[in-house]
Amino acid sequence: MTNPKKGQTRITIYPDWCKACGLCVAFCPAKVLEIDVAAGCARAVREQECVNCGFCELHCPDFAIVVTPRGKTRNGGTQPPQENGN
Amino acid sequence: MAEVTQLIHEYLRHDKKFPHVLCPGCGHGILLGSLIRSVHALGIPKDDVALVAGIGCSGRVAVYVDFNTVHAVHGRALTVATGIKMAKPDMHVIVVQGDGDALSIGGNHFIHAARRNIGLTVLVLNNFIYGMTGGQCSSATPLGCWSTTTPYGQMEKSFDFVEMTRAAGANFVSRGTVFHVKTLDKLVRQALVHPGFSLVEVLTPCHTQFGRKNKFKSPVDMYQWLKKAAMPLEAYEKLDPDKRAGRIPIGVFVDNHEPALETRYAAMRAKLAKG
Numbered sequence A: 001m002t003n004p005k006k007g008q009t010r011i012t013i014y015p016d017w018c019k020a021c022g023l024c025v026a027f028c029p030a031k032v033l034e035i036d037v038a039a040g041c042a043r044a045v046r047e048q049e050c051v052n053c054g055f056c057e058l059h060c061p062d063f064a065i066v067v068t069p070r071g072k073t074r075n076g077g078t079q080p081p082q083e084n085g086n
Numbered sequence B: 001m002a003e004v005t006q007l008i009h010e011y012l013r014h015d016k017k018f019p020h021v022l023c024p025g026c027g028h029g030i031l032l033g034s035l036i037r038s039v040h041a042l043g044i045p046k047d048d049v050a051l052v053a054g055i056g057c058s059g060r061v062a063v064y065v066d067f068n069t070v071h072a073v074h075g076r077a078l079t080v081a082t083g084i085k086m087a088k089p090d091m092h093v094i095v096v097q098g099d100g101d102a103l104s105i106g107g108n109h110f111i112h113a114a115r116r117n118i119g120l121t122v123l124v125l126n127n128f129i130y131g132m133t134g135g136q137c138s139s140a141t142p143l144g145c146w147s148t149t150t151p152y153g154q155m156e157k158s159f160d161f162v163e164m165t166r167a168a169g170a171n172f173v174s175r176g177t178v179f180h181v182k183t184l185d186k187l188v189r190q191a192l193v194h195p196g197f198s199l200v201e202v203l204t205p206c207h208t209q210f211g212r213k214n215k216f217k218s219p220v221d222m223y224q225w226l227k228k229a230a231m232p233l234e235a236y237e238k239l240d241p242d243k244r245a246g247r248i249p250i251g252v253f254v255d256n257h258e259p260a261l262e263t264r265y266a267a268m269r270a271k272l273a274k275g
C-alpha cells in the first residue's frame, strides 16, 4: 500500500547555507536525502519518497532545508527570502 | 509540515553573514529555531523580547535574531537580564548561556538569580565543554571525559544543572535536548510563560571540541547518542535504579508558582507608595 502522504512535497535546500552536516540525511525516515560531496551540500535525491514528517526542517541547525506542499508557489530560488533585510 | 524554515527566516537578521558561524552539526542552531518557533507560537511581538546572551558559541545565537539583543560579558548575562527585568517587568527577558558561561564563570550569578526567582527564561546550552575557546573543561564536563585541560580524563564531578537550580529555589526547572525538538519546543514555550526563574537545560552536541575527542565519529553520532540516552522523566523514575546508568531524564522537574521577584517588588512599591 502506498503512503498517502508520499509525494506531496517539494524540498528546497539552500546550498550556500547548508554545511553538509548530514543530520537530515541520517534521520530522514524515507531516505530522501543524500550528501553531494562535490557540491558540499545535501540534495533531495528521492523527493517523491518524502512523507512530510518534518524532521529535516525542525532539526537543520542552519535553516537550510525547506519542505513545502507540492503545487504551492515558493520563492523558488536557491537563496532564502530576505523579509527583514534591514 | 511546512513553513518551519520560512518562519525562522522571518526572524533572522539577514544583514548578518550567513551561513552562521557555528560548526556543521552544532546543536546551538537548533535551539535558536526552537526559540523562534516558541516566541511565534505564543504571539509575543519581537519588540517585547529582550534576548541576553553570554559569551561563547552559545552566545552567538543572539547575534542572528531580530529581537532586542544584548551580547553581555562572559558569565554576566544574568546580571544584565536582571537589570532589564526589574526596569521592564512586562518584557519577556530570555537568557541564552553556555555551560561555561552559566555555571562555570557565571555560577555565582546563576545561583542567586535562581534563588531570587526573578522572572527570566534561561536557556542553558550544555555541550559539556568550552566550545568557543578550544575545548577546555567546564563544570559540566562529565567524569572521565577528555578536554584540552583534562588530557588524561576529567577527574572532577560535574554539576547537575537541574538539581542545582532546584536547590537554589527556581520556580520552573526542565531539561531537553536538541534532538527531541518537539519536546524542546514545548519546554521553551512553558518556560517563556512561567512566572519566576525558568530554566531549560538544553543538551546539545559540540562535535568539534567535545565529541570528536570523546569517541564520537561524527556530529550525527552525537545525535544518535542523545536519541538513545534521553528518556522522559516519568519513565526514568519508574526504571530500576541499576538500569539508570547512561540514561538522561528529560522533561519538567520543578513546577512551582511562587511570586517572582519583580512581582514582590511591585507589591512592595505599591505598599510604600500608600505610605
Ligand SMILES: Cc1ncc(C[n+]2csc(CCOP(=O)(O)OP(=O)(O)O)c2C)c(N)n1
Pocket (backbone or CB within 6 Å): B054, B055, B056, B057, B058, B059, B074, B097, B098, B099, B100, B101, B102, B125, B127, B129, B130, B131, B132, B133, B138, B206
Ligand atoms: C571574562 C572572560 N573570561 C574568559 C573569556 C574567554 N571565553 C570566551 S567563551 C568561553 C567559554 C565558553 O564556553 P561555554 O559558555 O560553554 O559556551 P560554548 O562556546 O561551549 O557554547 C571563555 C572561557 C572571556 N571572553 N571573558
Ligand code: SF4
Pocket (backbone or CB within 6 Å): A013, A017, A018, A019, A020, A021, A022, A023, A024, A025, A041, A042, A059, A060, A061, A062, A063, A064, A065, B025
Ligand atoms: S541538516 Fe541542514 S545543514 Fe545539515 S546537511 Fe541537512 S540541510 Fe544541510
Ligand code: SF4
Pocket (backbone or CB within 6 Å): A011, A024, A027, A028, A029, A030, A031, A032, A033, A049, A050, A051, A052, A053, A054, A055, A056, A057, A067, B001
Ligand atoms: S520531511 Fe521527513 S521524509 Fe521528507 S525529506 Fe524531510 S525528513 Fe525526509
Ligand code: SF4
Pocket (backbone or CB within 6 Å): B021, B022, B023, B025, B026, B027, B028, B057, B058, B127, B131, B132, B205, B206, B207, B208, B209
Ligand atoms: S566549537 Fe562546538 S559549540 Fe562552537 S560552534 Fe563548533 S560545534 Fe558549536
Ligand SMILES: [Mg+2]
Pocket (backbone or CB within 6 Å): B056, B098, B099, B100, B125, B126, B127, B128, B129, B130, B131, B138
Ligand atoms: Mg559549552
